[in-house]
Amino acid sequence: MPEKNVTGAEILIRSLEAEGVEFVFGHPGGAVIQIYDEMHRLQPKFEHILVRHEQGGTHAAEGYAKATGKVGTVLVTSGPGATNTVTGIADAFMDSIPLVVLTGQVPTKLIGNDAFQECDIIGVTRSITKHSFLVRDVRELASTIKKAYHIARTGRPGPVVVDLPKDVIAARAPFEWPERISLRGYSTITRGEQGQVEKAARMMRQAERPLLYVGGGTIISNATDALTRLARKTQIPVTTTLHGLGSFPEDDPLSVGMLGMHGTWYANQAVQNCDLLIAVGARFDDRVTGKIDAWAPHAKIIHIDVDPACISKNVPADCPILGDVGHVLAQLEPLVEFRNRADWLTQIEAWKAECPLEYVHDGALRPQHIIQELRRKTGGHAVVVTDVGQNQMWSAQYFTYAEPRSHITSGGLGTMGFSLPAAMGAAFGLRKAAENAAENAVPVISINGDGGFLMNMQELGVAAAHKLPLKIVVLNNSYLGMVRQWQELFHDERYSHTHLAPTNPDFVQLAEAFNCVGLRCTRPDDVTATIDAAWEVTDRPVLMEFQVITEEMVFPMVPAGAATDEMITQRFNPEEFA
Numbered sequence: 030m031p032e033k034n035v036t037g038a039e040i041l042i043r044s045l046e047a048e049g050v051e052f053v054f055g056h057p058g059g060a061v062i063q064i065y066d067e068m069h070r071l072q073p074k075f076e077h078i079l080v081r082h083e084q085g086g087t088h089a090a091e092g093y094a095k096a097t098g099k100v101g102t103v104l105v106t107s108g109p110g111a112t113n114t115v116t117g118i119a120d121a122f123m124d125s126i127p128l129v130v131l132t133g134q135v136p137t138k139l140i141g142n143d144a145f146q147e148c149d150i151i152g153v154t155r156s157i158t159k160h161s162f163l164v165r166d167v168r169e170l171a172s173t174i175k176k177a178y179h180i181a182r183t184g185r186p187g188p189v190v191v192d193l194p195k196d197v198i199a200a201r202a203p204f205e206w207p208e209r210i211s212l213r214g215y216s217t218i219t220r221g222e223q224g225q226v227e228k229a230a231r232m233m234r235q236a237e238r239p240l241l242y243v244g245g246g247t248i249i250s251n252a253t254d255a256l257t258r259l260a261r262k263t264q265i266p267v268t269t270t271l272h273g274l275g276s277f278p279e280d281d282p283l284s285v286g287m288l289g290m291h292g293t294w295y296a297n298q299a300v301q302n303c304d305l306l307i308a309v310g311a312r313f314d315d316r317v318t319g320k321i322d323a324w325a326p327h328a329k330i331i332h333i334d335v336d337p338a339c340i341s342k343n344v345p346a347d348c349p350i351l352g353d354v355g356h357v358l359a360q361l362e363p364l365v366e367f368r369n370r371a372d373w374l375t376q377i378e379a380w381k382a383e384c385p386l387e388y389v390h391d392g393a394l395r396p397q398h399i400i401q402e403l404r405r406k407t408g409g410h411a412v413v414v415t416d417v418g419q420n421q422m423w424s425a426q427y428f429t430y431a432e433p434r435s436h437i438t439s440g441g442l443g444t445m446g447f448s449l450p451a452a453m454g455a456a457f458g459l460r461k462a463a464e465n466a467a468e469n470a471v472p473v474i475s476i477n478g479d480g481g482f483l484m485n486m487q488e489l490g491v492a493a494a495h496k497l498p499l500k501i502v503v504l505n506n507s508y509l510g511m512v513r514q515w516q517e518l519f520h521d522e523r524y525s526h527t528h529l530a531p532t533n534p535d536f537v538q539l540a541e542a543f544n545c546v547g548l549r550c551t552r553p554d555d556v557t558a559t560i561d562a563a564w565e566v567t568d569r570p571v572l573m574e575f576q577v578i579t580e581e582m583v584f585p586m587v588p589a590g591a592a593t594d595e596m597i598t599q600r601f602n603p604e605e606f607a
């Protein structure tokens with residue numbers, strides 16, 4: 030029985046505790062000052078991490094969510110605090126990341142008055158949230174928080190905004206945590222329709238050249254073991270999307286690596302020649318399909334996904350299966366059987382040999398070498414959090430992921446400035462999990478370009494203050510490299526506003542100014558020693574600046590609008606790599 034009236038701020042804090050929230054990534058301000066005051070008084074069970082920019086807070090919450098599979102929580106003030114979260118909310122929406130973003134709001138009677146720091150954040154974020162709530166009555170606060178977390182984590186996960194007017198936070202009511210909530214019109218599907226699953230199993234048995242096309246939904250659904258068993262039992266090769274990396278061991282002979290714009294040439298060949306494509310928790314994104322009319326021209330399509338809006342959205346499915354990937358794969362497993370696919374697998378091996386991922390070894394410092402050394406150092410037991418651009422694609426191509434949740438990136442929105450705060454959030458979550466299990470946390474590696482790193486570098490101070498042993502890599506090529514690559518290839522080498530060297534800081538000094546360790550490497554011979562030195566640092570972040578060559582490009586590549594079998598590969602222009 031609830032005894033006494035408490036403030037809305039206390040109800041919020043008690044609700045977050047009841048939800049089992051571990052971290053709140055937040056930044057205070059006038060509209061939420063009472064929540065911060067109550068946090069000071071109540072010393073809640075969760076830890077509040079004071080980020081230095083609300084965008085950093087949202088990416089930290091995303092990194093936490095991706096690394097742990099839990100819901101990330103953000104708390105910000107009204108107006109600019111709220112608008113600073115917009116990029117992170119959009120990012121989470123595109124990449125199906127469960128977040129609850131708590132935004133302060135002006136008092137209800139001032140809403141619509143252009144009050145100081147008023148912003149209609151619900152309106153602003155309507156198209157980039159899974160759902161949003163404006164809490165008008167303190168008696169509804171606890172149940173709203175419970176609903177928000179439920180919506181964020183179930184079905185296809187996504188961000189939920191809860192807008193909290195200042196008077197609601199100040200009002201008093203008893204704290205009562207609801208045992209259950211009812212959400213009219215919201216239901217989630219788990220099992221696939223059995224008839225469709227049987228049809229899919231038949232199609233898989235009959236296909237001569239099937240291919241599993243695996244997306245991030247498989248990892249979200251914790252279905253990677255089931256997927257691996259299915260692939261091995263049926264001898265069906267696996268290609269993954271950027272977000273699917275880690276869902277199937279890339280060192281397994283059945284792996285053909287990543288597909289799409291910067292995927293492997295052989296994965297795209299497999300897509301173009303397969304007769305059955307089994308999409309598992311993937312959404313046929315344009316970076317995957319390229320020119321969609323020419324994509325997978327010989328394939329029948331099975332599409333397994335939890336989101337009904339996603340199925341047949343971009344490519345019509347011959348066998349749609351609406352359901353949670355884990356449940357559907359469990360339904361499929363007993364219905365499929367081993368089949369010798371020697372011809373198809375031999376063909377794939379030949380493609381792998383014909384055009385492998387490769388780069389030139391000529392004494393210049395190249396990013397691919399650094400990524401491979403990080404893999405060697407960790408044996409793959411690490412969480413790699415990349416930024417956006419060339420660094421992202423080399424990290425995808427050359428790390429060889431073998432474990433789910435070992436790769437985190439901003440895939441849908443492609444947000445520069447994502448990596449450092451997301452790595453920080455991942456490291457908080459993994460450190461906590463390791464403490465609870467009395468184990469050592471796996472290393473978290475943040476990989477950045479020199480451009481993107483500067484977009485959220487302020488979080489270095491937060492990571493240092495919390496003694497997070499992040500391994501931060503800055504691949505400094507002196508340019509906005511991915512844009513420079515497009516300028517070189519498609520804009521006659523007009524390098525318009527992509528040269529960063531004149532304004533770049535000294536990255537080693539920058540790290541040290543934030544009480545991190547800074548290391549610099551300029552030669553391939555020093556890469557291993559630099560990484561070894563970084564791994565010796567255990568009580569703070571370490572930033573490794575690698576001064577890589579400017580000219581290196583990401584290959585292979587499907588030019589924008591081209592078909593996926595029209596890749597530019599190093600093979601076709603060897604003089605560039607002489």
Ligand SMILES: Cc1ncc(C[n+]2csc(CCOP(=O)(O)OP(=O)(O)O)c2C)c(N)n1
Pocket residue numbers: 416417418419420421443444445446477478479480481482504506508509510511512
């Ligand atoms: C916030 C944001 N602004 C602009 C872009 C467009 N963009 C994509 S990649 C890129 C260049 C990134 O340069 P850098 O961070 O140095 O990484 P590199 O490509 O050199 O690895 C730009 C500007 C973006 N993705 N995100």
